[in-house]
Amino acid sequence: MEQNDLREAIEFAIEKEQEAADWYNDLAGNVKMKAIAEELKKMAAVEEGHRDRLKSMDVNAYTKTEVKPGIDLKIADYIVDKEPTPDMSWQDFLQIAMRRELAAMNLYTDLSKLTPDPATKQFFENLAAEEEGHKLFFEKTWDEEVLTDN
Numbered sequence: 001m002e003q004n005d006l007r008e009a010i011e012f013a014i015e016k017e018q019e020a021a022d023w024y025n026d027l028a029g030n031v032k033m034k035a036i037a038e039e040l041k042k043m044a045a046v047e048e049g050h051r052d053r054l055k056s057m058d059v060n061a062y063t064k065t066e067v068k069p070g071i072d073l074k075i076a077d078y079i080v081d082k083e084p085t086p087d088m089s090w091q092d093f094l095q096i097a098m099r100r101e102l103a104a105m106n107l108y109t110d111l112s113k114l115t116p117d118p119a120t121k122q123f124f125e126n127l128a129a130e131e132e133g134h135k136l137f138f139e140k141t142w143d144e145e146v147l148t149d150n
Contacts, residue, residue, distance in 0.1 A: 006115075006120050006123070009111055009120075009124075010054055010057065013054055013107075013108070013111075013127065014051055014054045014055060016104070016107065017047050017048075017050045017051035017054060018047075018048075018051050020043075020044075020047040020100065020104070021044045021045075021047035021048045021051060022044075023100075024040045024041070024043045024044035024047060025040070025041070025044040027040050027084050028040035028041045028044065030084075030086050031084070031085075031086050031087075031088060031093075032086050032087055033087075033088070033089075033090070035090065036088065036090060036093045039093065039097075040093070043097065046134065050130070082095045082096050082099075083096075084096055090145070090146075091142075091146050094138050094141055094142045094145075094146060095142075097138045098135055098138040098139055098142065101131050101132075101134040101135035101138060102135055104131040104134075105128050105131035105132045105135060106128075108124045108125070108127040108128035108131060109124070109125070109128045111124040112124035112125045112128060
């Protein structure tokens, strides 16, 4: 992957992070449950942080740092997609959040496979590992709060 291609991929990632932040913020304004709205606002802030880091990223430095993948509970792999609603439950929110983080993780994993350049590959693997960490947070919450309730 050429430097110009990498820059285009980063611009694409910035757009996706902005879309995610907008989605979380819009949804936070529409849900009725205050706890879910607050969590959505936190997620929007996280996505905005990713966007800002991507915008200011020193690609060369980031590709030299290896982020180790975390634990994958794979809960998000086996639950069905849900559509958000103003009346959604905490369980619905967690389900949606897990699936969105899984999609982001898969995007960066797929981008890492498209390049033979080791530095660029590491760059996308690092982004995938970060998204995997977010997914793990929601999976652990699901495991601790939803699975114990059912």
